[in-house]
Amino acid sequence: MSDGSSDYHSINLADKLSLFHERWQPKVIAELNDYQFKIAKLEGDFVWHQHDDTDEAFLVLSGELRIDLPDGHVDVAEGELFVVPRGLRHKPYAASEVEVMLIEPRGVPNTGDAGGDRTAESDAWI
Numbered sequence: 005m006s007d008g009s010s011d012y013h014s015i016n017l018a019d020k021l022s023l024f025h026e027r028w029q030p031k032v033i034a035e036l037n038d039y040q041f042k043i044a045k046l047e048g049d050f051v052w053h054q055h056d057d058t059d060e061a062f063l064v065l066s067g068e069l070r071i072d073l074p075d076g077h078v079d080v081a082e083g084e085l086f087v088v089p090r091g092l093r094h095k096p097y098a099a100s101e102v103e104v105m106l107i108e109p110r111g112v113p114n115t116g117d118a119g120g121d122r123t124a125e126s127d128a129w130i
Contacts, residue, residue, distance in 0.1 A: 017043065017065060021103055023130050028122060030106055030114055031130035042106040043130075044114075046098040053116035054093045060108050061087045067102030071095070 020033050020043055028050060030042035046069065062069060062080055069080045071088065072095040080086045088094050106114075115123045 017105070020130055021045070021065075027101075028114065029124045029128070031128055033130060035110065038109050039107060040110050040127075042108070044104050044106060046096060046102045046104060047100060048098065050096045051115055051118045051120065051122050052093055052095045053118035054091055055088075055108070055112060055116045056091050058109050058112055059087050059090050060112070061085060061106065062096070063105040063107070065103040065105060067098060067100060069102045069104060070097045070099075072097060 015033050017033075020031070024031060025045070027045050027047050030044040032040045032042050034041040043065070052072075062071065063085045064080045064082050066082050068082065071078045071080060071086060074093050078086050111126055113119070113123050113126065
């Protein structure tokens with residue numbers, strides 16, 4: 005018989021971010037329908053890639069991220085959000101460590117169409 009209590013709890017982003025140190029390896033912290041909320045630490049250059057079937061949201065939690073695009077770039081500061089439209093080639097770059105939240109459908113590889121050794125494990129929860 006249930007006592008009516010549930011195991012509801014909020015997710016503390018700082019606590020989750022303290023559990024790992026590797027760069028460019030997004031970790032899933034929550035799901036909403038078919039979308040995943042992932043946190044990651046970024047530093048340096050990533051690879052040019054695109055996601056043909058989905059947009060990709062970058063919410064900067066700390067630091068400053070530059071997202072290079074074919075015809076320029078976008079600077080995304082702490083507390084700012086940028087959505088890369090589906091099919092747009094892009095390359096994230098962080099001069100120093102940046103903490104981000106990514107919002108995208110379940111199963112989307114971080115390297116999109118590029119693949120390669122920078123591809124993170126899919127559905128890695130923390």
